Every structure is written in structure tokens, then in C-alpha cells.
Amino acid sequence: MDIFGEHPSIPIGIAILIAIYLGACRAAGRKPTRRQAMWFAIAMGAILFTQTELDELADARLFSMHMLQHLMQTFVIPPLLLLGTPGWMLAPWMLSPPIKPIARLLTNPVVAFLIFSAVFVTAHFPPVFDRMCRDENFHIFLHLLFMAAGMLLWWPILSPVPELPRLSYPAQILYLFLLMIPMTAVAAPITLATKVIYPWYTEGAHGWGLTAIDDQVLGGLIMWIGQGTYLMIVFTFIFYKWSQREDRDVSVPPEATAPELRVLRSRRVAGS
Template identity: 75%
Template sequence: MELFEHPSVPLGVAALIALYLGASRAMRRRPTRRQVMWFAAAMAAILYTHTELDELADARIFTMHMLQHLMQTFVIPPLLLLGTPGWMLRPIVLARPLKPIFALLTQPVIAFLLFSAVFVTAHFPVIFERMCRDESFHIVLHLVFMAAGVLMWWPILSPIPEMPRLSYPAQILYLFLLMIPMTAVAAPITLASTVIYPWYTEGAHGWGLAPMDDQVLGGLLMWIGQGSYLMIVFTLIFFRWSRLDDRDIPAVSLSARSEFRVVASQTRPARSILH
């Protein structure tokens, strides 16, 4: 593993850890042991995704490039939200100049649409080709993936009661609807009759697979793998929801109710399925 081939990766992880520890020291509060565990897992996932997986993606293995994108959007963001205490984010998210922006971007419909737009657009051939050939553009797009992923997961795992999570039934619907943009990307890739991205035909393939076979495998990973992942998550949400009485159904904002047409009693904030 070439950790220091791209020094921005270990330096970025070190900066995040320093900010995490510095905020805890400055605010004289400690994250729970579970939060520290989630945060450490997020840092390990960032390192793995942008070193080991990045090398495989650079070796023209399309399947590993798709796995990298799924890690950046479906694994790293929820780990970051689970590992960061609300009291650590509150001074930033609720600061007067920033609160209206965060309040808008974390609205379920807005977060959903932003993430969908980013993920679908990034896999247009012209954008994807530039990403493969321009390292600076590649780095920026990966950062955008993770930022869009954090916004997308916020309605499910918000650590701040002032910007609450969706109710359990709305969380299930939200995750189910996420399959639409993912399928919009994965289906054309999997079912294409030719190689969509020319970059994968211009050099030796890391695994020796034919570019077309690799493209089908990568599309299936995104289509079936991501779908299975979301199915597991909203099955866990449904299991938790089914164990609660009506009075325990988490709160949902009026805007979320109107947008997702979910009726839920308002008694206490939602808890994460992983808490």
C-alpha cells in the first residue's frame, strides 16, 4: 500500500483527526467510545478507498473504480455522521451565517436531489473520461462525492436534534427512492453493448479482464451490490420501527411530511439504527 504516493490522503486524514481531537479538547467534552469507534472506522475507510482502491482504479479496473465511488457515498459518509457528536457540529452548523444554508441542504428532498444530480452527472461519459485523465479534477470530484454523501445520509443519521432525522417510515421510503438514481447509472453501464468509457480500452487491464467484461461486472456491483446494501439498511430500520409503540415513532418535520407524505407522531427524536 503506497500511503504516501498521494500525500494529500494521509495529510487529510491527519487533519481530520487533529480537528476531532482539538474540538473535543476545546469544548472539554469527550465523544462516546462508540462514536470514537465509528470515527476511526471512517478514517480507515478513507485511507483504504484512496490508496488501495485508488491504485486498482488507476490500473484500469472499472469494477474497483465503481467500488471506490460506492465507498465514498455509501460507507464513508454514514461512518462520519455516526462518529461525530452533535455537540461538536452544532457550533458550525447552527452558526447564524451558516444555519440557513445547512437547514436547506439537509432537507430530505434537497439532499436527495443534490446527491442524485452529482452521482448521475459524474458518470456521464464526458465527465467520467475527464475524471480518469485529469488527476486534479478526479480529486475534486471524489471530495464532492463524499460531501454529497454526507448530505444524503443526514436525514437518516442527523446528530443534531435541531435538524432532525426523518421518521422511520420516511427513512425507509427515502432509501427506497435512492435506488432510482443508482439504477439510472448502473443499468445503462451493465446493459451497454460497447465499452462506454474509452479510457479503459487504451492500456493494459489490471486483472487481465476484457474491458467489456469488467464494465458489466462494475455495473452489476453498483446495481446489485448497492441495492442489496440499501435493502439491508432499510430492513434494519423496519425491524427497529416494528419494535416500537406508536408513541416511540420519531419526529418528522412538516416539510418532510408534505414532501414524502408520511404521517408520524411527534414525541422524541429518531434514533439511529446503529445506536
């Protein structure tokens, strides 16, 4: 694997990210927890893998690997980055006066969801997608956009900044559940299509000896089933966290009515 080969932007970008991370630690005079550092390292590894190994396969006209790459960029890397970034690293600038209202708007679950869905659906629209395959700069731009939109998407689940809070656990499940609509809207037509949708894939030989149409079905299935299974696993984690919290032995103060208790609880989620 020649990481500096065709795309020097990848190692440079990763190096810049690491530099920023370390610089922020130094500036704040704090260290991330061991766990956060680990998640960050995994995130960097995931980016490296996605943009080198997977990218080469995708460039070999393997649509399925290209879809896997998109899934990594939207569903795997952003949550890893959010897990790996301590809140104190982001809070100072995200909560600074000019940025805070924008951050608040963008990380609102409805807005974040709509932005992500719009980006994801538009990018798989045939004319856009085909241009992406032919224009390397546009391709890089879209991949960065995927990761940025993915950060927004996962913010209400994994926000490290309490002032831009997470959703309550059941709402998180519902939120990710809703994601099945745009994902299915993209994946299902690709999977069930009887013709090759994106012309670029018919213009050359495929890796692994796949035909263009088989490759497309495989890509659609990776996006449909892969995404569904992934979300199912995430649901499981969220449900467990919810059940742990609800099971905590909080004895009921005699006068407390349910609504008051709920406020207490939703604050606790926001602060955790």
C-alpha cells in the same frame, strides 16, 4: 502499501480530519462516546482503504474497482462519519446564525436527495467521467464532492444534530427507496451496454486479466446489485428500530386520539 507514495494528499487529509476531531473535543471539553469514537476510527480506516488500495486498482484501469470506490465514498464513508461525529461537535457552528439557514436548506431531504442525485448522475456522464480519469486534480475534486454529497444524502437518516432532524423511520425507508431510481438510471445502462462507454478504459491493459467490456459489466453490477443489497440491509436496520419504538408498551391515555400520539412520536424520533 506505501501510503505516502503517489498521493500524499490522502494521509495529510486524514491527519487533518483527526486533528479537527480531537481539537473539537478539546475545545468543547467533552469526549465522544466510546461508540462514536469507534465509528470515527472505522471511518478513517475506510477512507484510507478506499483512497489507497482501491485507488491503485482503479488506476490500473479496473472500472469495477473504480465503481466500488465510488460506492464506498457515497454509501459507506459518509454514514460512518455521521455515526462517529457527536452532535455537540457540529451544532455550535452549524446552528450559528449565518450558517443555520443554509444548513437547514441543504439538509432538507428533498434538497439533499436532489443534490446527491445530480452529482452522482452527472459524474457518470461519459464526457465528465472520461475527464475525471485523465485529470488527477479533477479526479480528487470529484471524489471529495462524492463524499460531501454523500454526507448530505445520509443526513436525514443519521443526523447527529436534533435541530436538523432525521426523518421518521418509515419516511427514511421511503427516502432510501427513492434512491434506487438515480442509482438504477446510472447502473443499468452501464451493466447492459454492449460497448465500452468510457474510452479511457480501452487505452491500456486491465488488471486481473479482464477485458474492458467484462470489467464494465462487473462494475455496473457492483453498482446495481451491490448498492441494492446494501440498501436492503440498511432497510432492515431501520425497520427494526421502527418496530422497537412502535412496540414500546405505551398505554393509551383514554382521550388521546391517533394524531396527537403521532406528534409525540415524531418528536421523539427527532430528538433521539
